[in-house]
Each structure stands twice: as C-alpha cells, then as structure tokens.
Amino acid sequence: MYPYPFSYHRPATIDDALDLIGQFGEDGKVLAGGHSLLPIMKLRLAQPAHLVDITGIDDLRGIREIDGGVEIGALTTHHDILSSSLLASRVGLLPEMAHVVGDQQVRNRGTIGGTLAHADPAADYPAGVLALDATIVTIGPDGSREIAAADFFTGFLETALTSGELISAIRIPSLAEGTGFRYEKMANPASGYATVGVAAVVTLAPDGSIFGARIGITGASDVAWRATLVEEALVGTTPSDESIRAAANLAIGDQELLADVHAPAEYREQVTRNLVFRAVKIAIGNAAGR
C-alpha cells in the first residue's frame, strides 16, 4: 500500500524546519513518528505534496526536569515516556497512560508531540494532558507560544496550532503531595483506541477531604474535555462511593457525544460516567497512600 508521491525533506534544525513548513503551507505535513500520518497517507485520506521529517532535530527530543515540573520534548516516544523514572516520580499518570497507547511497536516509534498535534478524538494523551494541567509549548514563525492543554484541543482533529507552527515540548507541573491518579480506558478491541478514556488526578487534604481534582475525558466526544462539573462537585467533599457516583454523573455536561457502529451515544454516556467513577475512586485510593 503506497501513499501518493510526495517530496521528502529532513531539516537538521528547528529554523530550517520552520522555513520549510512556512514555504509549503497547506501542501506540507510534518512527519514525526508517523504512526498517525502514514496510515492516513497510505489510505490516501491525506496526500501532502511535501513531508517535513523533523525526527533529525535532537533539540525536540528528551525528558528534562524544570522548575516545578518536567518538560518533555515533542519527539519523545511513548516508550521513552513509560520507562522514565523522572516522569514516574513527578507526573506518574503520564507513563501509566503511555503503557496503554497502541502496542510495543507503536510505542517505540510514536511520539507525544505527534499524537497531540494530530488530536485524534480517541487518542489517550489528550485526557492526560488535560488532567495534568499541562502546557503545550509551540514554536512558529512568530516565536514561541505556551498553550494551556485546556485551550489546545479545539475540535475533531483540530488544535490551537496555527499554520507554520510546531509543538516543541510539553510542560507538566509536578504532582503535589497527597495526589493520586488513574487512567481508566475502555479500548476498542480491534483498534485499541479509546471508546472512552478517563484520566483523573485527585489531591487529598490532610483530613481526607478532596482539595483538588482534575478530570480529562477522551474518546466519548469529537474532542477531549475537562469535566469541570465533576471537579467542582468533588472539591471540598469527604469522598464516599455515593458522593463520587453523584459527581461522576455530571461528567457529560453539555458535551455532544459521538455515536458510531461501536457505541451509540447513550452507551458512551453510561461508560463515561462509570469510568469517571472508577478513575476518581482509584485515584483517591492512591492519593491516600502518598
């Protein structure tokens, strides 16, 4: 299965990459791990005239400690994320999620920047970067921008990235003491993508009440979202199964849910509420032990 012909470019620096991307405009596509882009090119759903392969730019790769958190280069693979002890100790939700992305071969090749830029509505990381309150750092012709994860995903395969702009890194604040997390995923058994995925980050106060909660949901709608109604209902409460269940029932808010051959909207709604319940409950259990 061959894609349409294209010309291939492998810049060695970010500046060269930005020049090429700017020059090609809508006729160009950025290639990172290729595990979102190449499949759709092979199916001829996309036919860019130019591919700009950024994998030769080492500045875009790697995991670093920064003040108050971690920074993950856009080209960092899922495998490098799941095997990072720094990430495990600071933002453990992300390596936990990386483990359920695709399969071994996909994790060895696919990148966090690529999956976020592609913004597949059934990808895992969107839920995670929302729940971790991450910042997406971009570089473009007008310089660098920092975009809050909550503002990044704008629609079906749509993000706040503008034409000519690249993701350079993802910054995530370290989780506070007393914080637990959990990613609950109902995977499509054929594709492995999330029919629904819920990432929960919950911080407990010393008295056992909920001090903070962030919940990201993917798969259920055409864009990942923060379940702010659930978060507000949880904060300040001393959690019980009943209170978590009542909060989880607020998960959908005014989101319009996807309906397809795999799951009608009513089913996705029920699964979403149940996974929010499970993810929050398990996150609270984990938080109590930290």
Add this chain to the structure above:
Amino acid sequence: MSDRLPIHTTINGVDHSISVEPRTLLVHLLRDELGMTGTHTGCDTGQCGACTVHLNGRAVKSCMVLAVQADGQHVTTIEGVAPTGSLHPIQSAFWEQHGIQCGYCTPGMIMSSLSLLAENPDPSEEAIRDALEGNICRCTGYTNIVLAVKEAAARIARGDVPQPIS
C-alpha cells in the same frame, strides 16, 4: 516530485547505499528491492505486526516506516538474527514449543519477542502477552507462542548461541 533519494542504511550488519522513492515503505524496500522476504506483509495497516523489524534495536512495524527514515540507521530483520543455516535460541524455542502453525506471523513474533527480551530477560506471561499485543496470530491461540518466548528466555539466560540446523 518523487525523485529517488540516496540513503545509506545498515541492514543485518551490511551497509547498503541505495536510492529509494520517498513513498517507499521500509517493508517494500526489504522485500521488493532487496529480496529479503523473511519480513512479511500482513495487513499493511499497522495492525498485525507481521512486518516487525528492529530499527536501532527496537521493534517497529516496517509498513509504518518510510525507507528514507532508515537513512543512517541500523535495521535488523529475521534474516539477521542468526547466521544463515543456523537458528537463534528463540527460533529453536519456537520450533520446540511449536509456537508456529502456518508461520506467517512468526518472523514478526520473533522480532517483537527479541525486543522484549532485550529489555526484560525474564518476562512473566503477562509481560509476554503485553509485548506481543501488536502481533496477531490467527492459528495458534498464542499459548505455544508464549511458551516459546518463555523457553527462549531460559535458553538465552543459560548462554545458548545459534546452532546449525540439524
């Protein structure tokens, strides 16, 4: 726009300087241009894992990598795991445990398993099944494949080296 590009890549320890059309997938370079048909094309959509090879020592699906992306990199295929005429301990283990029926998925199974064993020399059944999630077998039901990987781990741990096929 589809002019061939020169690439330099090391495949199974041998340097190749070749030119490829940019849209050529690594699996097609291996099979169609270099005649290395041990790597199989299965689904061609990144699901089945039959085309798994190692790129710089790690398992990847060669139908999801462009040949030009192997420029300057090291590729290992099933042909490269043991010298011609001999079997790597994992190949002997697949033979002994009958981790194989039609054989179509086997090269990919072995390349994924070797990638696992390089990182985790004594994997649990769960770790083996997890590592082989991206390799589909329609014959065996996987049970004997898992047994074969377990046996391969034991053979490698005791220092087995490739043996001539008897």
